[in-house]
Amino acid sequence: MIAGPNGRARLTRLATGHILTAALSAVAELGVVDVMPVGEPRQVDDLAMRVDADADALHRVMRALAAEGLFVEVEPRAFATTELGELLRDGPQSLRYVALLHGRQTMPLFCDIVGTVRTGVPVPVRREGRTRWDQLADDPEQAALFNRAMRGRAARLREALRAVDWSDVHTVVDVGGGIGGVVLPHLADERHLHGVLFDLPHVEADAKAAIAEAALADRCDFAGGDFFHAVPSGADAYLLSNVLHDWGDEDARRILGATRAAMQPDARLVVLEDLVPPGDDPHPVKILDLQMLVALGGRERSEAEFAALFAASGFELADVAGTGPYALVGRPV
């Protein structure tokens, strides 16, 4: 079977995907959208001056991204943002840092994907003998970028949390909660709740700043620690949002084991994750799975794989709420 012209064009587009990742990252880095007034076109020469760029080069980058729906070239060399482009405008829920994360951190790791496909070992461990988390702990600037990207991504998890009944919960520990992208909006939704944001010690300053920014210092504390050793005890609910997918099964069982040890028998576990669907249809989780493979040595899982992981760690999978991403509710057994 020989692919026709469409097949060749499609394959070429796949082969050049990194160019769009890089163009998006450049626009995010320069803060182009931040100097564009909402709904009003701006001349590219003016934009270039404001963000300190070469006008011809910026025009070509914006033209390529306009073709992807981020901008509209309303008249020659004058662009306005679209709804999609507005997602890059800076702010706590902005996807600007997601674009930067992929351009600055993920893309360089993926240059080395073949070594990971041959060995199964993630790039940072092969290159430096240490995990991505160890690298971030030593690099405050990259860690701050990572945490902001996680906070930007977290907006999509809010609906899954709303699909769970929180009326009988008083205290929730967000295990590996980063700078609170998930738990802080949740505390704003559920005003009776108190939260503990639990993460590695190097996250403390940025996490406390985010708690203060959300005006939730009276209902949310930060606790620093290592979830392989101990998790704060005594809460009614334990949230693990996009944490288990960072790890292989053995490590994921250890994290769940430490969480289980911190829980009272009537407490509940809420795991927020995407689920790998059966079949060949495109799904973002299949791409995210490769990021887990290459950067962290983690994996995305199906519902059946989560059920098995829960069972091997002292939990039963009691409910799967939401429409994706999902809230997997576990009960200690």
Ligand SMILES: C[S@@+](CC[C@H](N)C(=O)[O-])C[C@H]1O[C@@H](n2cnc3c(N)ncnc32)[C@H](O)[C@@H]1O
């Ligand atoms: C993918 S991020 C998820 C952040 C947040 N829960 C969310 O959904 O946006 C994983 C988090 O696990 C934290 N983490 C990694 N290793 C840890 C450890 N050993 N103990 C505690 N937290 C850890 C990282 O610092 C990071 O904030």
